[in-house]
Amino acid sequence: MRHVDSFEIQPPSSATSGVPRSVWARARRRVSRWHRPYILVLLFLDFAAAALGSWIAISLFDQAASGFYDVKEDPAFFHTVAYLLLPLGWVLILWSNRAYDRRYLGLGPDEFKRVIRASVTVAASVSFLAFATVTQLSRYTVGTALVGTTLLILIGRMFARLVLHSMRRRSGYAAHRMVLVGTLPETLEVYNTVTRHPSAGLIPVAIALTDGYSAARGIETPVPVYAGHDVLTLVREVGGDTIAVCGSASAEPGELRRLAWQLEGSGVDLVVAPQLTDIAGPRVHIRPIEGLPLLHVEEPTLSGPALLMKNLMDRVGAGLGLLLLAPLFAAIAIAIRISDPGPVFFRQKRVGHEGHTFRVWKFRTMYVDAEERLAGLVDQNESDGMLFKIKEDPRVFPVGRFLRATSLDELPQLINVLLGEMSLVGPRPLPADDGDFLGDVRRRLLVRPGMTGLWQVSGRSDLSWDEAVRLDLYYVDNWSLAYDLSILWRTVGVVLARKGAY
DSSP states (O other): OEEGGGSOOOOOOSOGGGOOHHHHHHHHHHSOOTHHHHHHHHHHHHHHHHHHHHHHHHHHOGGGGGSSSOTTTOHHHHHHIIIIIHHHHHHHHHHHTTTTOGGGSSSSSHHHHHHHHHHHHHHHHHHHHHHHHTOOOOHHHHHHHHHHHHHHHHHHHHHHHHHHHHHHHHHOTTOEEEEEEEOHHHHHHHHHHHHTOGGGOEEEEEEEESSOSGGGTTOEESSOEEESOOHHHHHHHHTOOEEEEEGGGGGSTTHHHHHHHHTTTTOOEEEEEOSOTTOOGGGEEEEEETTEEEEEEOOOOOSSHHHHHHHHHHHHHHHHHHHHTHHHHHHHHHHHHHHSSSOSEEEEEEEOGGGOEEEEEEEOOBOTTHHHHGGGGGGGOOOSSSSOOOTTOTTBOHHHHHHHHTTGGGTTHHHHHHTTSSEEEOSOOOBOSSSOOOGGGGGGGGSOOEEEOHHHHTTGGGSOHHHHHHHHHHHHHHOOHHHHHHHHHHHHHHHHHTTTOO
């Protein structure tokens, strides 16, 4: 941590518009270009996926030759269409749908949404061409090729993203060096948010204050703080490639627009972090009125067709999960009974949707006298909220410790999901000691608690109570089916890594 008053205060420099070109020439050389080789890799993977999708479809169906041309008459032309022209068409349509735009790569669901959108365009284009040229297509072959290629492209991009995230976490490669501009509280809030997920590839390297040096004197900061510095010059000095304007600094009349003008051709990115904390992108829309861009915040989706689909996905997923995991359940039950005679399951009262209480199903991981021994361990609680947590809890027997570390103890909650008491994804289910939650915490009761959620993929038991509540509220306000699938996917990695589980 650094003290703000350890840095020399520089007098304000001349007008930013007078920054010499040599300054920007040096800055341009420092701008991150990680996306260029990454996009080349994606181009190769997508082309290969399209060619492989065509080969799989042709191999599966004998009538594949009736696709665009009769193979027996001109196999070279058919293979050119299947393995060259069609993959090139996929790449061009992906490009037109901005699936290679660096702003959507490596983070969030937008990249995958654009791949799905491109696949629909390819299907429509193939149908139009077949109609226009009166070509008899094999529906099975074309359908298999389209679906197979889409899945292969998505799998390839998921793999590429995993490699990118791994490189960012281990070496900081492919990351953006950010200079945060704003008041100290605003910039520190943005700092805490972007550094919480190293896989995002955002590394703050400096803070440029807009509210004066005296407001931050003596406060410890994780990165150097500068006051009175010209922002553009500061970016060059610290080797940054991104300027993040935080909170109220983005509301200065004309300043943001002038800063954007000054950055033209510099290779430095400009991002804005407005004071809309914990509101996801899909709920924020820009509504321009006479040149004034207004940010319109939509209401959270807490009902409607999407919620019905979520409930259907929960019931189907839970039913299939219970059937497939029945042998594993039997093995765990035997291990528990051998370790400590007593019940296999632990039933605890929890609060659920709209405050209704239910009893959660879990495999028992503690000795049968755990509740009696709790009073003597209260002073060792490592959690700052409603939950009682100890990393080395003496009440947990060895097999139970393994079940907790691997999250296998939570699998019986599929029963609660099947009964409609819980969801596959949702807020953390909390004990219903008095059945009451005050203040903002009550908002988490608007949806069903989940077997997994943002709290599990963001740290689990390592989170503070305030941070866990913040993540739960964020989920309630911003959930979607795509977000649920993303959390389920991230849960697999978190469980395998055994992070924050005890």
